Amino acid sequence: MLERLRQSLALRLAWQYAVVFALALAVTFSALYWLLAGAFDARERAALEHSVADLAGAYARGGLAGVNSRITSDSSPEMRSLFVRLGRPDGTIAYNKWPEDWLETRVQQLIPGVSIEHEILRIPQSAARDYTIASSQLPDGWVLHVGRLMDSKAVFLAPLRRSFAGVGAAALLLSLAVGTLLAWRATRPLRIVSATTRRILETGDLDARVPAPRGSGELTLLVHQLNRLLDKDATHVRVLRETLDNLAHDLRTPLTRLRASAELALREGGDPAEARTALADCVDESDRLLHLLEALLDISAAEASALKLHRGRLDLSPLLVRAADLYREVAEDKGIAVLVDAPSPVEADVDAIRLGQAVNNLLDNALKYSPAGARVTLAARAEAGAAVIIVSDTGPGVPEAEREAVFRRLYRGEACRSERGLGLGLSLVKAVVEAHGGGISVDEAPGGGARFTVRLPCQIQTWEIPVS
Amino acid sequence: MRVLVVEDDPKIASFVVRGLKQAGYAVDHASDGDTGLALAESTDFDAAVVDIMLPSLDGLSMVRRLRAARKPVPVLFLSARSSVDDRVRGLQSGGDDYLTKPFAFSELLARIQALIRRATHSPEATRLSAGDVTLDLVTREVTRGGDRIELQPREFSLLAYLLRHAGRPVSKAMILEHVWDYSFDPQTNVVDVVVSRLRAKIDPERRRLETVRGVGYIFGRHA
Numbered sequence: 001m002l003e004r005l006r007q008s009l010a011l012r013l014a015w016q017y018a019v020v021f022a023l024a025l026a027v028t029f030s031a032l033y034w035l036l037a038g039a040f041d042a043r044e045r046a047a048l049e050h051s052v053a054d055l056a057g058a059y060a061r062g063g064l065a066g067v068n069s070r071i072t073s074d075s076s077p078e079m080r081s082l083f084v085r086l087g088r089p090d091g092t093i094a095y096n097k098w099p100e101d102w103l104e105t106r107v108q109q110l111i112p113g114v115s116i117e118h119e120i121l122r123i124p125q126s127a128a129r130d131y132t133i134a135s136s137q138l139p140d141g142w143v144l145h146v147g148r149l150m151d152s153k154a155v156f157l158a159p160l161r162r163s164f165a166g167v168g169a170a171a172l173l174l175s176l177a178v179g180t181l182l183a184w185r186a187t188r189p190l191r192i193v194s195a196t197t198r199r200i201l202e203t204g205d206l207d208a209r210v211p212a213p214r215g216s217g218e219l220t221l222l223v224h225q226l227n228r229l230l231d232k233d234a235t236h237v238r239v240l241r242e243t244l245d246n247l248a249h250d251l252r253t254p255l256t257r258l259r260a261s262a263e264l265a266l267r268e269g270g271d272p273a274e275a276r277t278a279l280a281d282c283v284d285e286s287d288r289l290l291h292l293l294e295a296l297l298d299i300s301a302a303e304a305s306a307l308k309l310h311r312g313r314l315d316l317s318p319l320l321v322r323a324a325d326l327y328r329e330v331a332e333d334k335g336i337a338v339l340v341d342a343p344s345p346v347e348a349d350v351d352a353i354r355l356g357q358a359v360n361n362l363l364d365n366a367l368k369y370s371p372a373g374a375r376v377t378l379a380a381r382a383e384a385g386a387a388v389i390i391v392s393d394t395g396p397g398v399p400e401a402e403r404e405a406v407f408r409r410l411y412r413g414e415a416c417r418s419e420r421g422l423g424l425g426l427s428l429v430k431a432v433v434e435a436h437g438g439g440i441s442v443d444e445a446p447g448g449g450a451r452f453t454v455r456l457p458c459q460i461q462t463w464e465i466p467v468s
Numbered sequence: 469m470r471v472l473v474v475e476d477d478p479k480i481a482s483f484v485v486r487g488l489k490q491a492g493y494a495v496d497h498a499s500d501g502d503t504g505l506a507l508a509e510s511t512d513f514d515a516a517v518v519d520i521m522l523p524s525l526d527g528l529s530m531v532r533r534l535r536a537a538r539k540p541v542p543v544l545f546l547s548a549r550s551s552v553d554d555r556v557r558g559l560q561s562g563g564d565d566y567l568t569k570p571f572a573f574s575e576l577l578a579r580i581q582a583l584i585r586r587a588t589h590s591p592e593a594t595r596l597s598a599g600d601v602t603l604d605l606v607t608r609e610v611t612r613g614g615d616r617i618e619l620q621p622r623e624f625s626l627l628a629y630l631l632r633h634a635g636r637p638v639s640k641a642m643i644l645e646h647v648w649d650y651s652f653d654p655q656t657n658v659v660d661v662v663v664s665r666l667r668a669k670i671d672p673e674r675r676r677l678e679t680v681r682g683v684g685y686i687f688g689r690h691a
Binding site: 277279280281282283284287290327328329330333360364 | 570572620622648650656657658661662665681682683
């Protein structure tokens with residue numbers, strides 16, 4: 001459990017988020033602290049330099065006496081707390097004023113008359129206070145030192161540091177909590193996906209789907225795609241199951257007949273001629289079975305997109321002419337006229353043999369169900385983005401209720417149970433057309449009869465070549 | 469007549485060898501491509517049945533080498549699944565005909581007979597005949613017992629094909645290939661329809677053009 005928690009994507013995200021947040025906070029606080037310290041320093045320096053300038057001015061106006069009178073005339077606490085000394089580098093001291101509380105030897109050791117230039121010298125007195133000394137070089141060789149006891153920067157900024165630490169810790173905790181919450185919420189779809197897939201794996205429940213989250217983010221997309229994958233899978237499994245059921249059903253009848261014929265041939269003392277006929281029936285029945293299996297394999301391959309198509313760009317009208325030619329005698333015998341209506345070339349990227357087979361099957365179908373005197377038309381048209389093949393007849397047509405069903409494998413319409421056939425022709429057509437990325441539909445031809453429309457997408461690429 | 473069978477599947481091989489022996493052929497069998505090639509190069513066969521998928525040397529390569537060695541023996545390829553690709557490759561590498569498994573033995577026999585006939589006969593005569601039926605390929609005249617008979621183009625082609633193989637059965641698939649130029653079976657009854665029309669014109673007594681159940685048709689068996 002602990003390991004799972006440690007591995008949890010949500011918690012890992014939250015931790016990473018908190019670490020980044022803490023780093024950002026630390027950088028911000030450091031910058032702020034540094035800026036504040038700098039500003040505080042600048043203010044103190046300005047105050048001290050002001051005093052230095054004041055006294056240097058007094059000296060310039062009235063010499064030593066001027067300085068003395070400037071100091072004695074001002075009884076303000078600021079002036080009283082100042083350390084002032086006029087000296088030379090050789091140790092001569094012309095004026096010296098110590099505030100009562102300045103006992104620090106280190107300050108006394110400060111050599112008089114040495115300019116500290118523009119620096120301010122800080123000498124710590126205690127943990128909380130610093131001696132702060134500035135100097136000024138006077139024109140006649142004397143050096144003026146002015147000092148003051150001030151709060152040390154560390155002490156001054158201590159409350160700030162404390163509040164920074166407090167606020168920082170609180171913000172960090174808050175960010176960790178909020179981050180965990182957000183990450184937990186963001187990864188919710190993942191947990192749902194995981195739970196659903198686990199359910200499918202454990203129970204084999206192919207109908208389980210992940211509830212679609214709102215929005216259109218990456219995870220929503222993932223869920224949608226997963227659901228589509230599951231849909232497709234379920235369809236495949238269902239189709240496979242149905243195929244097997246249908247196959248078993250459709251094989252049972254011819255196999256039973258086959259067995260009966262073989263039994264007849266084996267009957268002892270029978271008429272040899274009869275036995276031969278029975279054996280010939282066996283052969284016919286096996287051929288029928290083989291054809292059925294081949295057709296079913298083709299359909300399955302096409303539906304599973306495993307049918308190898310040898311596509312090439314070609315005009316569809318020769319396919320129609322060839323189909324009409326193949327069935328010429330059959331149509332003549334039935335007294336049906338077959339017309340090919342393809343006035344201009346209609347090009348598409350197709351497998352000539354497979355699509356030819358599809359056209360043959362459509363024509364075969366039309367001839368089978370049309371009465372004598374009927375007319376069957378094979379037409380090809382180029383439409384926007386599609387090549388269209390239309391096979392229409394003037395026969396009885398397909399009842400509206402059966403229009404979906406005629407493409408199902410092994411489906412035989414109510415009206416055509418008597419006709420010979422496998423019931424696979426149209427489903428093979430549909431599978432082949434769909435393997436080409438196209439579609440097929442059936443409706444009523446103008447004036448009655450069935451009209452099958454095959455629509456094949458044209459991936460015609462046209463390049464505009466400028467004529468110069 | 470001597471036929472070479474190169475097939476690795478023992479069941480199919482024994483089925484083909486036995487059938488051919490029953491039909492009166494002398495048969496040699498090899499179960500891999502190298503042995504088959506050696507046999508074909510050392511002996512003159514009248515025909516060879518070669519499986520495409522073979523151990524050591526596949527059937528296509530075997531026949532290609534045979535052709536390179538200028539051996540003109542007619543070859544019938546066998547292959548597992550009907551695919552246009554295999555068919556084209558088979559014929560390109562020097563095969564003369566092609567049959568997919570599972571096949572009927574009678575179909576195999578009919579095709580071998582057609583191959584041997586084609587290989588041994590002199591350039592085709594312009595007149596074909598069987599019994600009292602004659603067909604002139606140049607004038608396109610057809611007679612039965614001296615009476616002239618009018619045939620539609622497809623009926624004419626069918627009769628010519630049947631006459632070329634007179635006395636031997638031909639399958640529906642063979643007819644589709646040679647009369648309609650369809651190399652795959654469109655699974656229709658178009659052949660039956662044209663056969664019955666031809667029969668009505670040329671053989672109203674039903675003596676000449678017979679249906680061989682499970683195989684196809686035979687013309688002039690008793691001529």
